Amino acid sequence: MKPKLTFLLTLAICCGTLSAQETTGALEFQFGERAVVAPRFGTKVEVVPVLELVGAEVTYSQAAGAWGVVLGEHVLQFATGHKVLLVDGTLHEAGEAPVPSPGGVAASLPYVERFLLSPLGLRLEPIAGGYRIEHGARFADPVTIRPAVADFGTTTTLVLTLSRAAAVTAVEGPGGTVEVRFADAAPQLDTSAPFRSRRVRSITRHDAELSIQLASGIGLLSWRSLDDPPRLTLELGPARPTPVPAPVQTLPLGDSGPRPIVLDPGHGGDDVGARSRDGLVEKELTLALARRVARALEARGYRVRLTRDDDQTRALTDRTALANRLDALLFVSLHANASTAPSVTGAETYYMSLDGPSDAAAAATAELENRAGQTAGEPTALDLILWDLAQAEVLNESAELALAVQGRLNALAGTRDRGVRQAPFVVLTGATMPAVLVEFGFLSNPDEARRLAEPEHQQQVAEAIAAGIEDFVGR
Ligand SMILES: [Zn+2]
Numbered sequence: 001m002k003p004k005l006t007f008l009l010t011l012a013i014c015c016g017t018l019s020a021q022e023t024t025g026a027l028e029f030q031f032g033e034r035a036v037v038a039p040r041f042g043t044k045v046e047v048v049p050v051l052e053l054v055g056a057e058v059t060y061s062q063a064a065g066a067w068g069v070v071l072g073e074h075v076l077q078f079a080t081g082h083k084v085l086l087v088d089g090t091l092h093e094a095g096e097a098p099v100p101s102p103g104g105v106a107a108s109l110p111y112v113e114r115f116l117l118s119p120l121g122l123r124l125e126p127i128a129g130g131y132r133i134e135h136g137a138r139f140a141d142p143v144t145i146r147p148a149v150a151d152f153g154t155t156t157t158l159v160l161t162l163s164r165a166a167a168v169t170a171v172e173g174p175g176g177t178v179e180v181r182f183a184d185a186a187p188q189l190d191t192s193a194p195f196r197s198r199r200v201r202s203i204t205r206h207d208a209e210l211s212i213q214l215a216s217g218i219g220l221l222s223w224r225s226l227d228d229p230p231r232l233t234l235e236l237g238p239a240r241p242t243p244v245p246a247p248v249q250t251l252p253l254g255d256s257g258p259r260p261i262v263l264d265p266g267h268g269g270d271d272v273g274a275r276s277r278d279g280l281v282e283k284e285l286t287l288a289l290a291r292r293v294a295r296a297l298e299a300r301g302y303r304v305r306l307t308r309d310d311d312q313t314r315a316l317t318d319r320t321a322l323a324n325r326l327d328a329l330l331f332v333s334l335h336a337n338a339s340t341a342p343s344v345t346g347a348e349t350y351y352m353s354l355d356g357p358s359d360a361a362a363a364a365t366a367e368l369e370n371r372a373g374q375t376a377g378e379p380t381a382l383d384l385i386l387w388d389l390a391q392a393e394v395l396n397e398s399a400e401l402a403l404a405v406q407g408r409l410n411a412l413a414g415t416r417d418r419g420v421r422q423a424p425f426v427v428l429t430g431a432t433m434p435a436v437l438v439e440f441g442f443l444s445n446p447d448e449a450r451r452l453a454e455p456e457h458q459q460q461v462a463e464a465i466a467a468g469i470e471d472f473v474g475r
Pocket of ligand 1: 266267273274282334335336369
């Protein structure tokens with residue numbers, strides 16, 4: 001696309017600006033393997049060599065007295081003597097004007113970076129004798145959208161992860177499309193990670209909108225906007241009416257220091273979890289154990305945060321949201337198991353599965369734990385709506401963490417090894433760091449429940465989990 005200079009024609013009134021004539025040295029600009037030396041005029045620098053260095057096409061319109069810069073889909077237009085410029089069609093007030101120079105046009109370094117390089121996704125980093133031009137704009141702050149798709153039996157979850165928070169909505173569009181609209185930002189689509197789906201044909205961008213082409217007969221079932229990281233989760237499946245977006249709770253922030261290990265005591269508040277014959281409830285046991293693991297880890301020099309430190313109800317998604325917001329090193333969810341067969345005992349460690357549970361027992365455990373925090377109704381595949389593939393990127397590390405923790409639990413006398421398993425746990429889905437769920441024993445077995453109630457045994461289990469975590473971190 002060629003720059004349109006019509007707008008600037010209307011501005012081409014001379015303002016008697018000073019021009020840059022006498023050089024006061026030069027600055028070297030580096031970009032990748034290439035470099036250029038640009039003459040300097042006091043606080044200003046020759047602009048054209050810098051723009052050409054990064055591969056931009058720079059043109060000058062004699063009639064308009066204006067410069068046009070094209071790189072990829074970006075178009076910049078500016079004129080000497082004018083404080084306003086056009087960046088991708090939007091008028092900006094720069095607070096200063098470029099000036100004529102022997103090479104054409106000169107501008108201050110802040111102007112060059114803020115208005116000419118940032119819109120191209122670039123920034124200046126000072127080096128000896130000049131600047132290095134790096135990718136990653138300091139000012140422009142565009143929203144980049146990275147799509148990820150997971151097909152399930154009858155539904156598909158599409159997650160659009162945004163590079164920053166932005167006001168966004170999703171609506172059904174014409175011809176089997178879903179339109180994702182951005183209120184205050186022009187989205188850019190990250191196509192570096194291609195996806196494969198039976199139900200999503202393509203995703204394309206038109207200005208401030210993404211258009212998602214669905215396979216025939218597929219519609220938008222629901223969507224949610226989530227934080228940490230900012231993302232839009234769309235549930236797609238056989239068309240049905242009335243999508244119901246749900247509100248999302250968030251937890252308070254206020255944390256700094258080294259990356260913490262986040263321990264998640266399962267259940268809490270109204271959600272008691274499993275219960276032993278003697279009345280021992282999972283929510284109390286998980287909290288007691290989490291506090292012990294926390295103390296054991298702190299004694300080893302780690303920073304630890306709990307998703308709850310009292311008897312409160314916490315949504316499953318809020319638990320990983322907290323871990324993400326704290327940029328946690330690890331996320332470990334602690335649970336006690338229950339089986340309809342009272343003879344079943346032992347400890348097992350889970351990590352997220354992309355393909356569903358590894359076996360029927362894993363499926364049953366996942367279903368049990370996923371029910372926590374659900375409002376009503378039977379858990380179904382749709383309850384995994386918050387699946388968002390955040391875990392997919394760290395799945396191998398999660399598997400290693402699960403092996404390390406399970407290995408230490410196996411060394412505990414009298415605890416049967418039920419191994420490392422995979423299942424689609426809601427509480428793990430949104431975690432962007434290695435995440436596991438430890439089922440440290442069965443409350444449905446009377447003997448194991450009695451042992452788990454003993455402080456000495458709790459301490460042994462806690463020490464084992466802490467040691468497993470340390471094995472992983474120090475691997
Ligand atoms: Zn549980």
